[in-house]
Amino acid sequence: MKIFVVNCGSSSIKYQLFESADESVLAKGFLERLGTSEAVLHHTAGTQQHDIQVEAPDHSAGLGLILEAITDRRIGVLSSLDEIDCVGHRVVHGGEQMHHSALIDEAVIEVIRENAELAPLHNPPNLAGITAAMSDLPKIPHVAVFDTAFLSDLPACAFRYALPKEWYTKYHVRRYGFHGTSHRYVTLRAAELLGAGVDKINLITVHLGNGCSMTAVAGGKAVDHSMGMTPLEGLVMGTRCGDIDPAVVFYLARRAGLSLEELDRILNKESGLLGVSGVSNDMRDCLAAADGNADAALAVEIFVYRIVKYIGAYFTILPGCDAVVLTGGIGENSLPIRRRICQGLQRLGVVADEERNGTIVGGKAGPITTDDSSLPVWVIPTDEELMIARETQAVVENNK
Numbered sequence: 001m002k003i004f005v006v007n008c009g010s011s012s013i014k015y016q017l018f019e020s021a022d023e024s025v026l027a028k029g030f031l032e033r034l035g036t037s038e039a040v041l042h043h044t045a046g047t048q049q050h051d052i053q054v055e056a057p058d059h060s061a062g063l064g065l066i067l068e069a070i071t072d073r074r075i076g077v078l079s080s081l082d083e084i085d086c087v088g089h090r091v092v093h094g095g096e097q098m099h100h101s102a103l104i105d106e107a108v109i110e111v112i113r114e115n116a117e118l119a120p121l122h123n124p125p126n127l128a129g130i131t132a133a134m135s136d137l138p139k140i141p142h143v144a145v146f147d148t149a150f151l152s153d154l155p156a157c158a159f160r161y162a163l164p165k166e167w168y169t170k171y172h173v174r175r176y177g178f179h180g181t182s183h184r185y186v187t188l189r190a191a192e193l194l195g196a197g198v199d200k201i202n203l204i205t206v207h208l209g210n211g212c213s214m215t216a217v218a219g220g221k222a223v224d225h226s227m228g229m230t231p232l233e234g235l236v237m238g239t240r241c242g243d244i245d246p247a248v249v250f251y252l253a254r255r256a257g258l259s260l261e262e263l264d265r266i267l268n269k270e271s272g273l274l275g276v277s278g279v280s281n282d283m284r285d286c287l288a289a290a291d292g293n294a295d296a297a298l299a300v301e302i303f304v305y306r307i308v309k310y311i312g313a314y315f316t317i318l319p320g321c322d323a324v325v326l327t328g329g330i331g332e333n334s335l336p337i338r339r340r341i342c343q344g345l346q347r348l349g350v351v352a353d354e355e356r357n358g359t360i361v362g363g364k365a366g367p368i369t370t371d372d373s374s375l376p377v378w379v380i381p382t383d384e385e386l387m388i389a390r391e392t393q394a395v396v397e398n399n400k
């Protein structure tokens with residue numbers, strides 16, 4: 001089966017074409033700066049990467065160009081679009097309605113549209129991608145894979161905020177969580193690698209990329225998660241602040257005369273590693289600067305401290321913990337951050353293995369703790385696109 005995976009952002013389209021038989025990637029790429037005069041399509045087929053200046057005013061035009069590249073005689077991998085069997089779409093917010101991936105029909109489109117209110121930056125471009133792809137590839141099944149689905153069965157004590165009940169019933173204010181596809185992928189992979197049944201495994205999965213989040217997994221199911229009604233809550237991220245006292249917002253509105261829009265922008269785009277360090281939102285830059293720059297050093301310290309604190313909390317609420325799993329760009333690659341997380345977890349029985357930490361990089365999976373560490377810490381590279389392809393295949397086969 002050939003599965004086309006699409007991830008539409010407001011100004012970009014990422015895609016991968018999978019052959020399900022061996023889960024190989026036939027082609028992949030991304031179109032960036034969509035809607036501007038500087039749109040570029042980066043298309044990779046096999047080992048060849050092509051960077052093509054394109055005119056892509058909207059998602060429909062962008063997707064058309066991607067499908068042309070895939071079937072192009074010179075740089076393509078298919079002779080016709082008819083070879084594509086199904087399409088998997090990443091959709092950020094499925095609200096309280098979507099607990100699983102679903103075949104896209106009018107009802108599913110309506111759910112995505114309704115939840116655009118809760119994810120105004122994500123659901124509308126996701127929907128634009130779905131509309132364009134369904135029009136270009138009308139005869140095959142399209143599947144929506146929701147970022148929130150894996151996190152949609154949290155217990156009420158974890159998803160409800162201590163706010164007036166009406167804010168939940170009328171305005172849907174609650175924890176939804178994000179990165180669910182990544183947390184689900186590493187949960188399944190951890191069960192495989194640790195030789196445990198998925199329905200028995202207890203984990204703390206930690207996704208550390210530009211966005212950072214943590215999930216407590218009991219018996220293979222998510223029971224708590226650090227991101228909230230929006231991705232702003234929880235861990236310190238590249239540019240997002242994570243947990244703060246909500247009264248900071250009222251105080252700064254009054255004291256510094258900042259508008260709601262400015263506060264929204266600063267907490268989401270100018271805080272986190274960038275805000276504290278004044279150097280960069282990128283962990284590599286912060287680590288490089290930390291030696292002679294106290295602000296950069298503090299940014300890294302707060303980042304690690306928050307992670308360790310959350311792991312302690314999740315360790316307490318879980319019935320047991322088979323492993324802590326680190327993933328995402330930082331989790332998969334940053335030896336100093338992994339070392340510091342392990343050091344912070346010594347009280348939980350974590351014994352770091354420096355040699356293993358040095359070798360589990362560049363897409364490798366494995367433990368970075370010693371065999372007698374009572375709480376193992378694993379690094380497991382995430383693969384959200386592959387997860388979307390697998391989900392898409394499963395939904396299509398179930399609906400045959």
Ligand code: ADP
Nearest residue numbers: 208209210211281282283284328329330333334
């Ligand atoms: P996104 O969330 O956008 O998918 P990634 O998962 O690629 O992002 O993670 C980006 C983060 O990973 C950045 O902070 C970057 O510094 C960090 N990162 C990537 N490679 C390394 C590395 N070799 N060492 C340290 N940090 C790294």
